[in-house]
Amino acid sequence: MEEKFEVIIIGGSYAGLSAAMALGRSLRKVLIIDSGLPCNRQTLYSHNFITQDGVKPGVISSIAKKQVLEYKTVEYLNDKAVKTKKIDKTYKVDTESGKTFSAQKIVFATGIKDNLPKIKGFSECWGISVVHCPYCHGYELRGKNTAIIANDEKAIHLASLVNNLTSKITICTNGKATFNTEQKIQLARHDINIVEKQIIEIIHKNGSIEKIVFTDNTTMAFEAAYGAVPFTQHSNIPESLGCKLTEQGYIDVDMFGKTSEVNIYACGDNSSPMRSVANAVSKGNFVGAFINMELTKEQF
Template sequence: MNVNQPYDVIIVGGSNAGLSAAMLLGRSLRRVLVIDAGKPCNRQTLHSHGFLTRNAETPTQLLAVARKQVSYYPSIQFWSDTVVSATQTPNGFTVTTADGVVFSSRKLLLATGVADIMPNLPGFAECWGRSVLHCHYCHGYEVHSQPLGVLANGEMGYEMATLIQHWTNQLTLYTNGPSTLTDAQRQTLVQLQIPLIETPLKAIEHDAGQLTALLFTDQTRAYPIAIFSRVLFGHHTNIAAQLGCVLTETNFVQATEFGETNVPGLVAAGDITTPFRQVAVAVANGSKAAAWINRELLTEDLKRRVQVTGA
């Protein structure tokens, strides 16, 4: 089905970055369509921290308030579906959803977030975002001064351990196998009194996502109340690749401060562009991307009007 109603902007992704962009565009009197599948990557997280005026609310609460406020603007519409393909056209872009609906717009904003890839460790996925944590700024305060762990190895393990030690003096680095740290890194951990455990993990034991113990392959256990770790990620869709977006070495969409990509008219915002996975950052990214888009639309419209007047 082809919806013959071209929009100024289609936003793919209706979480924090996408809704922030939609609000600014709605306030700029732009006709906007937000297409969202309703599966934000932080949906398992119990509470979101660090977002001014909304600290400690759940991600669901944050999105509910945001969507209600964005819905105030009559030029913004929502569509519940997944975008499976996108094409650049002489007039902008067309996108096709999983249900076979086709929409068109002058500009396209990707705010699709990322898809975390869980390691094959029993209990890890169930605890992710609850007691297996990715960000010390988002969750460090809630577990500070208690027994904590870092589950990582090599440079990543060293970096995380030296960061997390600020929140507790009861920190252990678990490398889940032989350590790949350098001698200098090991010595720094010794000086910081951070034990290093290289025994492979068998499982993360938990109660409804709350870590109760780390079970090792030698049947011993450790009892941190939470651990910090990072996971690989992929993209929810391959739209960026379809349209020829350049990706960074770390698999993010390469974009300027205002979200501009190498594809004319295509802008990206939020977690798809940055490792700083915080609500405040996503909201700021979305707002800046929307301002950039509106500026481009104004410039194009002005040029068109001047040409018509000149003729």
């Protein structure tokens, strides 16, 4: 028998749990469906989140889940949503285990998937010593001999932020550099070297970078690295339902988390370039409150 909810939240990490808490506190009947694979599962510690600075990400989500499920109208299912379709004004969600649920409103808090380069050792270091965000990790990596594995504007952006944290920066473009003359002058002014050789391996110890190996078998020693890697949506369901994406590949939402499709919302990393636990919690809380207001208008 198909179980009905007011809201189904697909994705039960920080944004999804935060949305569920806001809804649960207004006694909304909510189902969270989560596959248990957050994108930061390899990250050792979470930072730049007031009251939780330096806490392990898994600890934060575990506490959050326990607190959210204290609200008896909120249910949690460890499963994977594989298909969603709209029938009249209702959305039906099918899961990998063969269950089907329906709701008036859907929230996608599904995050994004980093498409890591096929460089030996890169994935083992990702989120540990090869990171994406100076705000999340930069303070802990301050003063270290740092590589920026990126090219063009992405490398310039990272270099400008990291330059305030360490004076030892080398940009490894993993191929021919695409900087214009002005950018090269800017980098030289800050004593930032450019290495245009392709990378074949990152030598590390338990995820802590030690050296970068290039195709000519030369190596450079580093203590930290930033990587600008492309991403795709973790779930293709929003796009299959007609939700528009931005030019950058994020789900296009307005200030209330509303997508281009009626009664479908998104929050967290899937719809914001600001990838942090604090931002995900904030956006989720706001979306949950806004959906409750929408339900109130419809029912009162």
